[in-house]
Amino acid sequence: MTPTKCQDQVVLDLWHPLAALAEVPAGFVQETVLLEERVSYATDGGGNAAVWLSRPDLVAGCPFEPGALTRALPAKVAYGYIWTSLGTPPTELFFIPEYAEPDRRRLNAATVGVNVSAPRAIENFLDMGHFPYVHTDILGAEPHTEVKEYDVELSVERDEIVATRCRFFQPKASTASTEGADVEYIYRVPHPYCSILYKSSPVDETRLDVIAVFLQPMDQEHIRAHMMLCVLDDENEDKVIKRFQQTIFGQDKPILENQFPKRLPLDPRAETPIRADKSAIAYRRWLSQKGVTYGVIPAAT
Amino acid sequence: MITLYDYELSGNCYKLRLLMSMLGIEYNTVPVDFYPGREHKSDWFLRLNPLGQLPVIEDDGLVLRDAQAILVYLASKYDPSGTWYPRSDPALLGEISQWLAFADGITGTASAARLHDGLFYDLDVESARAGAHRLFRILDEHLWFGEQERRDWICSGQHPTVADIACFPYVMLSEEGGVSRQDYPAIRRWCDRVKRIKGFTVMSGIFPAGPARAA
Numbered sequence: 001m002t003p004t005k006c007q008d009q010v011v012l013d014l015w016h017p018l019a020a021l022a023e024v025p026a027g028f029v030q031e032t033v034l035l036e037e038r039v040s041y042a043t044d045g046g047g048n049a050a051v052w053l054s055r056p057d058l059v060a061g062c063p064f065e066p067g068a069l070t071r072a073l074p075a076k077v078a079y080g081y082i083w084t085s086l087g088t089p090p091t092e093l094f095f096i097p098e099y100a101e102p103d104r105r106r107l108n109a110a111t112v113g114v115n116v117s118a119p120r121a122i123e124n125f126l127d128m129g130h131f132p133y134v135h136t137d138i139l140g141a142e143p144h145t146e147v148k149e150y151d152v153e154l155s156v157e158r159d160e161i162v163a164t165r166c167r168f169f170q171p172k173a174s175t176a177s178t179e180g181a182d183v184e185y186i187y188r189v190p191h192p193y194c195s196i197l198y199k200s201s202p203v204d205e206t207r208l209d210v211i212a213v214f215l216q217p218m219d220q221e222h223i224r225a226h227m228m229l230c231v232l233d234d235e236n237e238d239k240v241i242k243r244f245q246q247t248i249f250g251q252d253k254p255i256l257e258n259q260f261p262k263r264l265p266l267d268p269r270a271e272t273p274i275r276a277d278k279s280a281i282a283y284r285r286w287l288s289q290k291g292v293t294y295g296v297i298p299a300a301t
Numbered sequence: 302m303i304t305l306y307d308y309e310l311s312g313n314c315y316k317l318r319l320l321m322s323m324l325g326i327e328y329n330t331v332p333v334d335f336y337p338g339r340e341h342k343s344d345w346f347l348r349l350n351p352l353g354q355l356p357v358i359e360d361d362g363l364v365l366r367d368a369q370a371i372l373v374y375l376a377s378k379y380d381p382s383g384t385w386y387p388r389s390d391p392a393l394l395g396e397i398s399q400w401l402a403f404a405d406g407i408t409g410t411a412s413a414a415r416l417h418d419g420l421f422y423d424l425d426v427e428s429a430r431a432g433a434h435r436l437f438r439i440l441d442e443h444l445w446f447g448e449q450e451r452r453d454w455i456c457s458g459q460h461p462t463v464a465d466i467a468c469f470p471y472v473m474l475s476e477e478g479g480v481s482r483q484d485y486p487a488i489r490r491w492c493d494r495v496k497r498i499k500g501f502t503v504m505s506g507i508f509p510a511g512p513a514r515a516a
Binding site: 020023108111112113114132224238239240242243245246248249250251252254257258270 | 302309332333334336337338354402418419420421476477479504505506508
């Protein structure tokens with residue numbers, strides 16, 4: 001194999017999302033960009049996907065014949081998306097057990113191109129402090145601006161960051177909300193470029209809605225953000241649920257695109273955190289410990 | 302009541318939400334899954350608008366498409382002050398039409414670049430960006446000369462018109478398509494004035510004006 005443009009072996013060996021399975025017309029070649037490489041993929045309509053480095057004899061739009069394919073990349077279908085890797089990925093992707101619960105709505109809210117590095121986008125996803133200012137009257141409202149004390153730990157067993165006991169007053173936490181409520185959040189970061197959020201369900205107080213961002217790094221400063229929803233809502237049409245999430249993401253987008261520097265600085269002295277940034281600090285440290293260099297400004301050694 | 306066929310992230314739909322908010326008009330919304338669902342190309346929507354484009358409104362049995370056309374209709378029918386589309390002033394109406402067409406040019410360039418970057422539309426993004434800069438230079442110069450004559454808005458007169466509403470959204474969203482407004486100070490000041498019009502409302506990607514500066 002020719003050398004990849006990305007030299008970060010940790011990132012090369014990860015599973016990366018490419019597209020929502022439900023949105024891919026079966027039997028035709030599709031093309032996208034992953035880690036600066038052109039990558040093609042196709043599905044057979046039966047939930048199986050093939051992925052390969054793009055080649056001139058199988059261009060986008062061509063009917064796809066699985067037999068013609070040699071030297072395929074690893075491929076996996078999980079949580080409604082097609083995943084691949086340019087290196088040697090682990091057998092399993094991180095686990096989201098709620099995805100298998102039959103009464104949940106499972107949707108790709110949208111796949112959106114954003115001019116930002118993947119780590120900056122993950123860090124914004126973890127941040128509650130911006131809710132009242134960026135998602136005014138939806139995920140927050142003045143004067144309820146305080147980020148209350150919460151817990152962050154690195155789960156050694158699962159190698160992921162978990163933030164718990166996060167609480168925030170939200171005027172409209174989801175499409176199923178009828179009034180403002182103190183909403184409980186749990187964040188997981190089980191993958192350098194993926195994060196999963198659990199929040200109180202307005203429908204069933206014993207259960208949590210699951211919202212995930214799976215980021216596909218096109219290069220170090222551009223991503224395709226895939227937004228997975230796995231929520232309890234038996235009232236609203238799919239498009240209404242998607243619209244809610246797209247509204248939120250559309251509010252984040254200019255904030256993400258104006259981050260400077262675009263790559264996430266991992267040096268603890270590079271940017272001054274406040275108490276509310278506890279999960280971001282843990283995330284930066286975790287990326288440093290893993291040796292991630294793609295999409296970040298590594299700490300000086 | 303008016304029904305608006307709407308997509309939240311569409312600047313053309315936002316033009317109508319914005320004017321209706323400023324005029325204090327109530328309306329119903331029918332969400333259309335423009336992306337990723339492409340519902341604007343579905344059979345039921347094509348029967349409403351054979352062009353397969355948003356927005357569309359229904360009002361009193363009238364079905365109307367095209368953001369600029371709908372702005373003209375709404376202002377003519379629902380603006381008791383008659384300032385947003387002053388029907389008795391031929392010269393001003395001519396100016397307004399000229400800038401409504403200009404707004405369509407902004408959609409064809411700045412908005413196209415945004416669709417390319419954000420929603421992966423297959424088009425020549427460099428040419429779209431160059432086209433947007435060409436239009437922004439013209440608008441910036443026009444607004445700058447206007448400021449010298451104490452004209453705050455795109456067209457002559459003391460009041461904002463539908464031309465301001467038509468041009469505003471895709472100017473404000475241009476950075477999502479990689480078109481910076483850094484070199485257009487008069488455009489930036491005009492955007493700030495639009496944000497201070499009574500009844501102004503935001504959409505995803507557009508924030509309200511900061512606290513007013515002391516006079």
